[in-house]
Each structure stands twice: as structure tokens, then as C-alpha cells.
Amino acid sequence: MKSISPHRLREHQFPQEHSCLCPDCSTAYRDHALGPGEIILCTCCGRRLKKYHDPHALQQSWALTTASCLFLFMANATPMMVFDVSGNTQSSFMITGVESLFAQGYWPLALLVFLSAIALPTVHLILLWYLLGGCSLKRAWPGLSSILSIVELFMPWNLIPVFAVGVMAAVLKLEQLGQIHWKSGALWIGFLALSSLMVTLSFDRSLLEQRIADIDARDTKSS
Numbered sequence: 755m756k757s758i759s760p761h762r763l764r765e766h767q768f769p770q771e772h773s774c775l776c777p778d779c780s781t782a783y784r785d786h787a788l789g790p791g792e793i794i795l796c797t798c799c800g801r802r803l804k805k806y807h808d809p810h811a812l813q814q815s816w817a818l819t820t821a822s823c824l825f826l827f828m829a830n831a832t833p834m835m836v837f838d839v840s841g842n843t844q845s846s847f848m849i850t851g852v853e854s855l856f857a858q859g860y861w862p863l864a865l866l867v868f869l870s871a872i873a874l875p876t877v878h879l880i881l882l883w884y885l886l887g888g889c890s891l892k893r894a895w896p897g898l899s900s901i902l903s904i905v906e907l908f909m910p911w912n913l914i915p916v917f918a919v920g921v922m923a924a925v926l927k928l929e930q931l932g933q934i935h936w937k938s939g940a941l942w943i944g945f946l947a948l949s950s951l952m953v954t955l956s957f958d959r960s961l962l963e964q965r966i967a968d969i970d971a972r973d974t975k976s977s
């Protein structure tokens with residue numbers, strides 16, 4: 755990665771919109787457009803001030819998040835497996851585990867599973883979809899900045915991949931008791947685990963912050 759030394763300058767030398775301050779040491783530097791692989795580092799403290807961003811990265815993340823929302827819906831709407839013990843069959847949905855934990859009196863655990871595997875990932879994906887949608891389309895949808903903070907807060911609570919591994923482990927145990935027939939829900943959970951992992955990896959706070967700032971600056975200028 756090629757690093758560009760920022761043009762250090764005194765604050766009064768350039769109009770405010772062309773100069774930026776290093777958040778760590780307040781050295782002023784001239785902001786300019788970067789090419790692929792380039793970054794701007796602060797010459798005083800070494801902090802990364804700006805990085806080149808692929809202009810299509812947001813659209814790709816948005817498409818990935820849209821797919822994840824769809825997978826999440828399908829994972830909840832279709833049965834994961836059918837469990838067969840000596841002729842008695844039972845279909846399992848994602849919510850079935852929560853219900854049976856609750857019925858057996860383990861309600862704190864039921865609540866934890868419900869929040870970490872169903873409720874929080876759903877809220878997280880919907881908010882992320884809204885945020886990426888606004889940023890990709892360069893629309894000043896209300897609350898983008900606050901949603902960015904909320905989404906970041908929820909990031910560690912997206913436990914879908916952990917849930918998928920947990921299901922696999924539980925199934926291996928259950929197979930000693932009866933027969934398991936996989937259903938399409940399991941496939942959707944697999945897709946969801948993979949896509950939400952990719953969404954987490956592609957999340958780039960600085961890119962989103964920059965885009966929100968660009969949208970705000972454009973709207974301030976035009977109004």
C-alpha cells in the first residue's frame with residue numbers, strides 16, 4: 755500500500771472544506787482524492803487519516819445484506835429438520851428450540867437464544883440494510899448517523915454463525931436417540947451464517963462515515 759504524506763499546512767491557509775484535522779494530534783492536512791491502494795497518514799503521529807475506498811464497496815455490502823435479510827426470513831419460515839423417535843415425528847423451526855427451552859422452565863436461556871439468534875440479528879440486518887441503502891443511493895434518509903452507531907453496537911451480537919454450529923452439535927447428539935431428516939431451513943441457516951459473516955467482514959465504518967458526511971455536505975450546499 756502506497757502512503758502519501760499529507761500536505762501540512764496552517765489552518766488559515768486553505769478554506770475549511772479543503773483542509774482536515776488529524777483527530778489525534780490536530781495537525782491540519784490538505785484533503786485530496788486518492789487512487790486505488792493509496793492512504794494518507796499523519797506525519798506527526800502516524801494515524802491513518804484517509805484510505806482509498808472502492809466506490810462499489812457499499813453497493814456490494816448492500817446486496818449482501820439484502821440477501822442476508824432474505825435468508826433470515828427463509829430460515830425462520832421453513833423447518834430446519836424433522837426429528838423421528840420411534841415413529842413420533844416433530845418438525846423443528848428456529849423458534850422451536852426457544853419454545854421448548856421456555857416450556858422446560860429455562861426462560862433466561864430461552865430469552866438469550868431468542869435475542870442472540872433471532873431478534874438482534876433481525877434488527878441488526880434491517881438497520882444495516884437501511885443504512886447501506888441510504889449510503890449507496892446517496893439519499894439523506896433520516897437518522898443515518900445514529901443508525902451507524904447502533905449497527906456497530908449490535909455487530910458482536912450477530913451470533914447466527916455460532917447458532918448454526920450449535921445446531922450441528924445438537925443434531926449429532928440427537929442422532930443417537932432417533933432419526934434426523936434435514937429440511938430446507940437448515941440450508942437457509944447455512945447461507946445466512948455465511949452471508950452474515952461476509953456482511954460483518956465487509957463492514958467499513960470510515961467508508962460509511964465519509965459517505966454520510968458527503969451527503970450532509972451536498973445537502974447543506976444545495977439548501
Ligand SMILES: [Zn+2]
Pocket residue numbers: 776777778779780781796797798799800801
Ligand atoms: Zn496526527
